[in-house]
Amino acid sequence: MDKFRIRGGKPLHGKVAIGGAKNSALPLMAAALLTPEPITLHNVPTVRDIVTMAKLLAFMSARVSTQDIPSTHYTIEAASLNDAVAPYELVKTMRASILTLGPAVARSGYAHVSLPGGCAIGARPVDLHLAALEKMGAEVTTEHGYLFARVPKGGRLKGANVAFEKITVTGTENILMAASLADGVTVLENCAREPEVTDLIHLLRKMGAQIEGEGTPVLTIRGVSALHGATHSIIPDRIEAGTFLVAGAITNGDLTITNCNPAHLSAVIAQLTRAGVPVEICDATTMRVRGSKNLVGADMTTQEYPGFATDMQAQYMALATQAQGTSVIGETIFENRFLHASEMMRMGANISIDGHRAVVHGPAKLSGTMVQASDLRASAGLVLAGLVAEGETIIDRVYHIDRGYEQIVEKLRAVGANIERIHGVSS
Numbered sequence: 001m002d003k004f005r006i007r008g009g010k011p012l013h014g015k016v017a018i019g020g021a022k023n024s025a026l027p028l029m030a031a032a033l034l035t036p037e038p039i040t041l042h043n044v045p046t047v048r049d050i051v052t053m054a055k056l057l058a059f060m061s062a063r064v065s066t067q068d069i070p071s072t073h074y075t076i077e078a079a080s081l082n083d084a085v086a087p088y089e090l091v092k093t094m095r096a097s098i099l100t101l102g103p104a105v106a107r108s109g110y111a112h113v114s115l116p117g118g119c120a121i122g123a124r125p126v127d128l129h130l131a132a133l134e135k136m137g138a139e140v141t142t143e144h145g146y147l148f149a150r151v152p153k154g155g156r157l158k159g160a161n162v163a164f165e166k167i168t169v170t171g172t173e174n175i176l177m178a179a180s181l182a183d184g185v186t187v188l189e190n191c192a193r194e195p196e197v198t199d200l201i202h203l204l205r206k207m208g209a210q211i212e213g214e215g216t217p218v219l220t221i222r223g224v225s226a227l228h229g230a231t232h233s234i235i236p237d238r239i240e241a242g243t244f245l246v247a248g249a250i251t252n253g254d255l256t257i258t259n260c261n262p263a264h265l266s267a268v269i270a271q272l273t274r275a276g277v278p279v280e281i282c283d284a285t286t287m288r289v290r291g292s293k294n295l296v297g298a299d300m301t302t303q304e305y306p307g308f309a310t311d312m313q314a315q316y317m318a319l320a321t322q323a324q325g326t327s328v329i330g331e332t333i334f335e336n337r338f339l340h341a342s343e344m345m346r347m348g349a350n351i352s353i354d355g356h357r358a359v360v361h362g363p364a365k366l367s368g369t370m371v372q373a374s375d376l377r378a379s380a381g382l383v384l385a386g387l388v389a390e391g392e393t394i395i396d397r398v399y400h401i402d403r404g405y406e407q408i409v410e411k412l413r414a415v416g417a418n419i420e421r422i423h424g425v426s427s
């Protein structure tokens with residue numbers, strides 16, 4: 001297993017370009033299952049989850065081609081959908097594999113997807129995806145760890161009114177895709193409003209789908225009998241951009257972040273501003289962040305978009321360890337998403353956890369040690385802590401970070417960080 005070695009204390013200076021959003025690319029790739037015609041995607045990030053999704057779609061009989069490796073361009077052609085099976089070996093490494101369920105059952109009337117199972121940040125069930133598909137006429141059963149969804153008598157899904165009990169991002173995306181090919185009108189209430197959902201709507205419209213309500217909690221979808229091919233460029237990754245904002249601030253550096261969309265980061269920018277970080281929006285795709293000698297503790301609670309993203313919570317916690325005073329961090333989206341806190345404490349952070357709240361007292365002098373990544377965003381929090389810690393930090397299990405951060409070592413090194421990947425050292 002690879003590890004990262006970081007020697008902290010160097011301010012980051014220069015420019016960093018943000019890649020395409022992983023959480024947008026995954027549903028957009030799955031959307032290719034809805035049509036026999038090719039879907040071409042640009043600005044796809046070069047991260048492990050994309051490779052996993054490509055393998056999964058190929059397993060389901062789609063032809064996936066990229067121009068070169070690593071490539072940011074993918075063409076996916078699901079001419080026929082012979083084998084709508086998502087096997088455990090692939091699903092277990094990436095929960096977002098569930099995104100193939102809606103399109104597959106809508107297109108072929110049948111899908112067979114491994115249950116994702118638990119993961120490090122809580123139980124993360126898919127009951128809301130399934131309840132919605134059942135309302136649309138699918139019969140869903142589980143056997144031997146697999147979900148079987150089928151429309152009786154080889155028919156098509158039917159439009160329905162679905163009010164999600166809880167806001168779910170991939171749930172909204174799954175049902176949005178399914179409803180695009182259903183018979184009749186579907187009205188989805190209490191939908192996720194994340195920019196990645198809106199990006200999916202933009203691709204589906206290019207494919208011929210009829211969807212209203214983008215950016216609002218209520219989406220109305222008029223099902224069509226067939227969708228066609230399209231070309232689309234993925235939006236920038238707002239979590240990668242937010243992580244670099246914190247990297248510039250925490251190292252007392254000066255970073256210009258290009259190819260991003262500051263409008264998608266309003267809550268993060270507002271929170272960083274409260275914590276004393278100067279963030280300048282240079283234009284529609286560029287931001288500049290500088291370090292501040294006066295970082296101050298500021299409370300933060302994660303919320304669905306447009307609130308502060310749970311995927312930025314670990315990174316914000318790293319910053320809070322360096323701020324003067326107390327920061328109370330509330331996590332409302334996932335249970336058990338403070339696993340990075342105990343590793344930061346081993347580095348010298350002063351954090352106490354009380355259920356869904358973490359109380360961070362700063363500033364703490366962090367010192368490098370061996371730490372373990374527990375999930376994708378927790379790893380990013382540990383990298384940030386390592387960048388500011390005195391001495392050497394070794395981060396183990398960085399396969400988590402490789403799932404979703406494009407060339408993070410190379411990008412950080414290019415702006416002055418002392419970080420390297422140690423290949424294949426068994427743990």
Ligand code: UD1
Nearest residue numbers: 023096124125126127128129167168169170171311333334
């Ligand atoms: C997506 C993102 C992930 C992000 C999360 C929250 C992708 C590929 N992943 O994950 O990076 O952290 O949104 O912004 O886009 N829930 C249920 N039943 C369901 C579905 C969800 O109870 O059927 C619960 C979950 O356990 C969780 C909450 O709803 O507590 C939100 O989860 P959800 O929005 O579905 O997260 P994901 O779509 O898996």
